[in-house]
Amino acid sequence: MCGRGVPESQQDAHHLVPRSHGGKQTEILHRICHQQIHALLTEAELAKHYNSIEALLAHPAVAAFVAWVRTKPDGFFGRTRKSQRLRG
Ligand SMILES: [Zn+2]
Ligand SMILES: [Zn+2]
Known part of the structure; x- marks a missing residue:
C-alpha cells in the first residue's frame, strides 16, 4: 500500500473486504501499515467504502500515514520494537 518493499518478517495479510463481511481477497502489507488501517477504520467502513488499496x-488519514511511513x-516496525538504546 505504501509502495515500500515488505520484508518477510513484516508481512501481514489484509482482507480488502473483512472476513466478517465475506471477503476473501487479501493484500500483503507491512504490519505497521495494516495496524494503522484498522486503527482508523471499522470493518463496516472497510467493507463498504475502503475495499481497495x-x-x-x-482516505486523508491513511494518505497522511503513508506519506510519513x-x-x-x-523493516521500520520490527526495528523500533527492539530497544534503540541497546543498539548504541
Ligand atoms: Zn486487515
Ligand atoms: Zn507499508
Whole structure:
C-alpha cells in the first residue's frame, strides 16, 4: 500500500473486504501499515467504502500515514520494537 518493499518478517495479510463481511481477497502489507488501517477504520467502513488499496489511499488519514511511513526503512516496525538504546 505504501509502495515500500515488505520484508518477510513484516508481512501481514489484509482482507480488502473483512472476513466478517465475506471477503476473501487479501493484500500483503507491512504490519505497521495494516495496524494503522484498522486503527482508523471499522470493518463496516472497510467493507463498504475502503475495499481497495486505491480507496484506502484516498482516505486523508491513511494518505497522511503513508506519506510519513514512506520516509522510514522497510523493516521500520520490527526495528523500533527492539530497544534503540541497546543498539548504541
Ligand atoms: Zn486487515
Ligand atoms: Zn507499508
